[in-house]
Amino acid sequence: MAKKTALVQGNQACAAGAIYAGCTFFGGYPITPSTEVAEEMSELLPTVGGKFIQMEDEIGAMASVIGASLTGAKALTATSGPGVSLKQELIGYACIAETPCVIINVMRGGPSTGMPTGPGQSDVMQARWGTHGDHAAIALVPESIQEIFTETVRAFNLAEKYRMPVQVLFDEIVGHMRERIVYPEPGELELIDRDPVTVSPEDYKPYDSTKGLVPPLASFGSEYKYHVTGLNKADDGFPTTKASLVDAEERRQIDKVECPEARADIESNEEFMTEDAEVILWAYGSSARSARYAVNELRKEGIKAGLFRPITLWPFPEKRTAELANQAKAIIVPEMNLGQMIHEVERVALGNCAIEGVFRVDGDPLNPGQIIDKVKEVI
Amino acid sequence: MAERYEIRFSGAGGQGLITAGIILAEAAAIIEGKSALQSQSYGPEARGGASKSEVIISDGPIDYPKATIVDACLAMTQEAADKYANGIKKGGLLLLDDDFVKTEPEGDFTIYRLPIMRMAKEDIGREIVANVIALAAVIGMTGVVSKEAGEEAVVRRVPPAFKELNQKAFALGYEKGKALLN
Structure with missing residues (x-):
């Protein structure tokens, strides 16, 4: 059907x-x-x-x-x-x-x-x-x-x-x-549920990370009783000011997302005609649609443009952005703001290519013509 | 059909022109299986003010979601004509409500006039179907979707009790739109 x-x-x-x-x-x-x-x-x-x-x-x-x-x-x-x-x-x-x-x-x-x-x-x-x-x-x-x-x-x-x-x-x-x-059929897309708790209610600690960076979360209101707070806390969920515990917890909560395995799992990008590109349009959301239109137009004129489109914006796609900065003569960052992600691109590009923004904040979308003009100005 | 065909419906908020755009996009994307994208821009007012709805129809993927060079434009009011009847391509068409747009926008396109609101009121008996008359006229003039697909999309959108009324409006608009080109 x-x-x-x-x-x-x-x-x-x-x-x-x-x-x-x-x-x-x-x-x-x-x-x-x-x-x-x-x-x-x-x-x-x-x-x-x-x-x-x-x-x-x-x-x-x-x-x-x-x-x-x-x-x-x-x-x-x-x-x-x-x-x-x-x-x-x-x-x-x-x-x-x-x-x-x-x-x-x-x-x-x-x-x-x-x-x-x-x-x-x-x-x-x-x-x-x-x-x-x-x-x-x-x-x-x-x-x-x-x-x-x-x-x-x-x-x-x-x-x-x-x-x-x-x-x-x-x-x-x-x-x-x-x-x-x-519409995807039921079962067509993977669905992930939170990890089940495997210890008894007496032994349960809501922030016990001995088995991994993400401790299993029990359902509040069940036989598993625990404490939830916005304070820095120990593995049992109760507040602590013990330096070593605070430090370890702060770091773990970042590591769980930014360790290489998690980054590889979370990051998701699309690339369009980047293989031989000399100019990379680094764009996301609806601005990426304008950028893809611009790439097609620029290619018709023989200009080697390509699109890098992060689908996961955070964590920032550091590795691939750095590689593209090494490959390309320039990276253009079109954004419907006055320059935000461009700073991250600059941070990881380490000065290896020219970086320019195309910004718009007047309530209209970035149009492909603006992007094309900027590319021609830069190359 | 051209790779990318752009239509803009404009008028006063509440005239149903966003709905007209949605119906056209459904005719193209769901009934005819083409690529279609409908977008709109409107002010904070719930009624009144100038409103526009754009539909892009293509045989391939549609990247940029807004109009670039408009093939066909409709303006139901003077304010809409002043604000939105621009960016029309050379040789494109502009359809105006004959009673409500007195000052014609200037440009290298062909202007056609139909008393759309009056047709809705006097010929069909309900002003509310003016958007369907306008939509049908644009389909009749451009052939961007078939008459059958357009009518089917209208019928799918309206409650059963208003089916005949809207079919009548569609038939009238389509016929008058086509006749404008002769």
Whole structure:
């Protein structure tokens, strides 16, 4: 039988992906341009026995997601930049308490209220460093309706596997535009659940990392009783100020994402015509679509351009970006902000090639012509 | 068909032009199996203000999601014509509501006029179907999807009780649109 297809918005595809991944809880507070994610979840969750709560505000929404996750649910919230700003305290809490959850950020401009109905990509550094303190971050940046579905599923998988918040960022353009989606069949995409607890309730320690960097998480409210706190804690979950414990825990929570094995598992990139490229367009989300269009146009003129598109933005694709900086004469970074990821590209390129940005923040998407002009200026 | 065909529907918020774009994209992507992408831009107002919806139809993948050079454009109001009837390709077409757009945008394209709102009110009896008349006229003029695919997509979108009303609107718009080219 042919697979089910439909013409849907990115925000609808996101909700469908969440349900496919096994999400059973949504706590949120409506905000343009993400509201359709909440709308869809409010219709879909009751059909799968899940719960939808519109909370009193963004902070409450994030708190509800953490609470639901601790009980064992796969939990989701969706918002936009201003909402993510409000959630930051609790995103940090989810980091240190190691609570799996998925946060969708349908990006508009900013700071503050900005332009609610316009697109932006200015929250990419917020996704890395928005909450205070040292912490790891995973952020995924899909570019199409189909990919929003699959990356939302992957976000849940990574959240469960690494026991931490995962952010999926796309912008108003991809969130609101409609394309055909081909819905994956049940079982077609891998689904990952958090590691089961194998010790008895008496022996359970929620942060016991002797068997791996990601300790298994018991469901709160079950016979497994444990303490959850935002303070630095020992393996039993209770606060500690013992230097060696604090140091080890801080480092472990970053290592679990940034060790080479985890990076290889989490990183995901697409490359288009990079093999012989002299100019690399380093672009993500909807800007990557403009960049791919530009690559095709430039190739028609004999200019060796290629596209590197991170699908996982954090952890940053350091190795491949460094290799491309060695290969190419120039890397161009188009972003719908005034220059954020370009600093990371510069950091790992070590001066091995020219690096230029193409930035836009007026509410219109970066168009291919702007990118083409910059490439011609640089080569 | 050209590799990339771009259509822009514009008018006042609440006139159903985003819906018209969605229906056209469904006709192309779901019924005819082409690549299609629908996008929109609108202000913070729920009603009024100028709104636009763009549809890109292609035989191959669609990268850049917004219009580059518009093949066909519809403007239902003067404000929409002033704001959105631009970037139309040389030899492209612009369809205007005859009653609501007095000042014609200038450019190297052909302007056609139809009293779309009046047709909806007087010929069909419901202003609400103006978007379907406009959509059908554009399909009739451009042939970007077949008449059958367009009508089928309309029927799939509307509640059964309004099926006939919308079919009537579609038939009228398609016929008048096609007649403009003769």
